[in-house]
Amino acid sequence: MPRTKPLRKDAQRNRDLLIKAARELYAARGLDVSLDEIARTAGVSSGTLYNHFPDRTDLIDAVFADRAATVVRIAENALAMEPWEGLVHFLERVCEQQAADRGYNDLVSRRVPQAPPTDEHLRGYELMQQIVKRARESGTLRDDVTLEDLAFVTWGTARTVEATAGIRPQAWRRHLALMLDGFRTPAPHPLPEPPLRPEELVNAMRECS
Amino acid sequence: MPRTKPLRKDAQRNRDLLIKAARELYAARGLDVSLDEIARTAGVSSGTLYNHFPDRTDLIDAVFADRAATVVRIAENALAMEPWEGLVHFLERVCEQQAADRGYNDLVSRRVPQAPPTDEHLRGYELMQQIVKRARESGTLRDDVTLEDLAFVTWGTARTVEATAGIRPQAWRRHLALMLDGFRTPAPHPLPEPPLRPEELVNAMRECS
DNA sequence: GAATAAGTTGACTGTGGTCTCAACTTGTTC
DNA sequence: GAACAAGTTGAGACCACAGTCAACTTATTC
Secondary structure (H helix, E strand, O other): OOOOOOHHHHHHHHHHHHHHHHHHHHHHOOOOHHHHHHHHHOOOOHHHHHHHOOOOOHHHEEEEEEEEHHHHHHHHHHHHOOOOHHHHHHHHHHHHHHEEEEHHHHHHHOOOOOOOOOOHHHHHHHHHHHHHHHHOOOOOOOOOOOOHHHHHHHHHHHOOOOOOOOOOOOHHHHHHHHHHHHOOOOOOOOOOOOOHHHHHHHHHOOOOO | OOOOOOOOOHHHHHHHHHHHHHHHHHHHHHHOOOOOHHHHHHOOOOOHHHHHHHOHHHHHHOOOOOOOOOHHHHHHHHHHHOHHHHHHHHHHHHHHHHHOOOOOOHHHHHHOOOOOOHHHHHHHHHHHHHHHHHHHHOOOOOOOOOOOHHHHHHHHHHHHHHHOOOOOOOOOHHHHHHHHHHHHHOOOOOOOOOOOOHHHHHHHHHOOO
């Protein structure tokens, strides 16, 4: 834990304004908003933005810092439910987050050099493992599906949300439902390719465009 | 049909060089390659590029002009097969095209202001309708799935290909297989959202980021 | 209420992209 | 092979963005 001395009052205020502006612009238009525009929207100069967030990713990290905790909370709720309902609940809630925030949608599916995973991330990872394991052992989730396969849901939802956000904001629910029926089919056909290994998934998530 | 007078010999050669360079760069790096770089790769000046292709989309249209015919050919082959096998064949071949060419992957899934549909496009559309109808009537494809739902496959594959191209180039096949099992499950669950209407899909395909 | 550290500013540099155009070169025509 | 049309060239205008910094302003400390 880097012990940082408290910010000066005006500095803290500007920092908050920047995060607020970034959060709103990211949500509306995705992560490609220019840093100058964020500064302008926040009502501070671009120098101040760079002073607080030297790197583009520092700002993104700050804006989405709480999201890992949200995922953990969703996962905990899911684990309090029946195995299959829990999995569905988890995926629906996470996809809702994607659908509600274009920046988050970019973050979970696209490049964006990530900060190193926090304890919260690791905890989320463990809970997700449990969600998948439970669903599989309950006999509902087909047993050749792994945690890594959930990335297909994230990626698929990401693109569907992008394409349909302005036209049929709920279209992703249909996409998700179709995928879920693939996950729990009573008549699974052999999958043509082994699942991604955990480190492959990490790399895929980091991968740049 | 706009009757255009034939190009001068050197002009035709430069045009071909430009299309060739664009095709290669697009395939390798997607549609965001800069026009100057394409001109440089082709060995002509940027002025010449703009002379031949005033608009960015003119070049994209020229590069991918033959793809609609390819889709028609794939669809025709698919219709010569058993209904379900035909559908699978069609989707696999189209996704292979996406996986093999980042530019095409961008084209089918992302924005990119499109040229008005050609006769070839309309024919492809009709054949796809038949493929879906046959598969549904054969009892294999669940009967609440429409042609428009195939867009979920395109979109999902697009993102999965982007994310995994450098890591596990065949990962999309697993994603596709899972979706296909959702399409033919013997135990379909009601879908939470009506299918996209044809004009909604057109708009979604046109939609910009 | 000085003195000082902390923070802000905005003009500026640099980069990389789109697109234009006047001067030039080349192919074609007769 | 002249003359004209067709096509090419590349420097440069223009823009949007990232990122820097010396001069300035403000909060805090004693």
